[in-house]
Amino acid sequence: MSKITRRDFLKIAGAASAAGALGQASLAQAAKHGMGSARVVVVGGGFGGATCAKYLRRLDPGIAVTLVEPSTKFITCPFSNLVLGGLRTMDSITQNFDALKKKHGVNVVHDTVTTIDAAGKKVTLKSGKTLSYDRLVVSPGIDFKYDxxxxxxxxxxxxxxxxxxxxxxxxxxxxxxxxxxxxxxxxxxxxxxxxxxxxxxxxxxxxxxxxxxxxxxxxxxxxxxxxxxxxxxxxxxxxxxxxxxxxxxxxxxxxxxxxxxxxxxxxxxxxxxxxxxxxxxxxIPAQTAGKIALASGLADDKGWCPVNPVTFESKLHPGIHVVGDSSIAGALPKSGFAASSEAKMCAAAIVAMFKGESPAANSFVNTCYSLIAPKYGISVAGVYRNTEKGITEVEGSGGVSPKDAPDSFREEEAKYTVGWYQSITADIWG
The missing domain is CATH 3.50.50.60 (FAD/NAD(P)-binding domain)
Known part of the structure; x- marks a missing residue:
């Protein structure tokens, strides 16, 4: 893979923002079209689900969005390794849903979805309540093959x-x-x-x-x-x-x-x-799609959810979209950044579908930073797009950190790592 400069890394990291992933013009254009009483239920409040809920409301404030998440706090897997290294506390990687509720108008329900009725377009919660939807987004993360x-x-x-x-x-x-x-x-x-x-x-x-x-x-x-x-x-x-x-x-x-x-x-x-x-x-066990995805028949015989790469709509159950780690998203890795990028594309596609329009085939970005020591960072970045083969990486679009970079470069990337985390968590839960 080709080498990329520090400036390139910063540009790619900036794609975590709304402007980087969807473009301000797309946001403004989509926001002009209110869809009235359209209802979307989002299952899971992580990188994929919370992003999708927020951007559905940003793209079209007329959509009624309900986010179902069992926990009142979300602890991010990104940066949890830093807790083990003594560089972070658990509190510093814990997010809440206050901004989604108060600032963006998302109805956040702290409960667990136990069943999905694809034909009846409703979900049943552990509390016994049911929620009806016009479109459902499932972002349950991963589960484990313990045995x-x-x-x-x-x-x-x-x-x-x-x-x-x-x-x-x-x-x-x-x-x-x-x-x-x-x-x-x-x-x-x-x-x-x-x-x-x-x-x-x-x-x-x-x-x-x-x-x-x-x-x-x-x-x-x-x-x-x-x-x-x-x-x-x-x-x-x-x-x-x-x-x-x-x-x-x-x-x-x-x-x-x-x-x-x-x-x-x-x-x-x-x-x-x-x-x-x-x-x-x-x-760390072998993994599969999240439990609710498996129980609802959204996964194939390999344990992952096949989706339309443009809309992230399930190939097995129309009207249900799957984003994040549970989905089969071509060349995109199973990462928090990719989940957020997928969720933004999914939100834009749902808004378009509600308007009776054909969703645009957008591009995706992924940047993954890793710390080897507090002042020693490395990264890999890529841009992806939809092709006849599904989601594929754009040749020459990204790359890994240079092999023989000086200590000053590694230290800069360590700083970018912290900046990336602050940027993406603010974008999703802020």
């Missing part, structure tokens, strides 16, 4: 936390890391493709290494991975060699990194070529 590897289970996650949904699991893993003796072994089991946030496990290893370097310098990190390559691999490994020499060992699938079984009581992971005894285990 994919013998010995692991949802109950086992209380001993070997996944921490891949930020919140109590993050705090549990942090607690275990703090209690671990200096000289102990931390073993991470990385998930197979596809999964939420492709660089996430390797940023987590970096942040844990930073914590160990500061507090438990004799400790070791082993990453057991069924894959033979991972996102930004060269940049991560160069950073590890520079900052944490000898501390992090990545075991690929080709070298026996595939875990075959788990002994939770003995804290042993049985991989293809060896058994690994750990003091702390971070087991």
């Amino acid at each position: 994919a590897i013998p010995g692991y289970s949802e109950k086992a996650a209380e001993v070997m936390p996944h921490a891949w949904k930020a919140g109590p699991q993050t705090l549990l893993l942090q607690k275990k890391l703090k209690a671990m003796k200096d000289g102990g072994t931390f073993v991470m089991v990385a998930p197979p493709n596809p999964f939420r946030c492709p660089p996430g496990p390797y940023e987590r290893a970096s942040m844990v290494a930073h914590y160990f370097k500061e507090h438990k310098p004799k400790s070791k990190i082993i990453i057991l991975d069924a894959k033979d390559k991972f996102s930004k691999q060269g940049l991560f490994q160069a950073g590890w060699d520079k900052l944490y020499p000898g501390m992090i060992e990545w075991v690929s699938g080709a070298k026996g990194g595939t875990v075959k079984a788990v002994d939770v009581k003995k804290m042993v992971l049985d991989a293809e070529l060896a058994k690994h005894k750990a003091d702390v285990v971070n087991f």
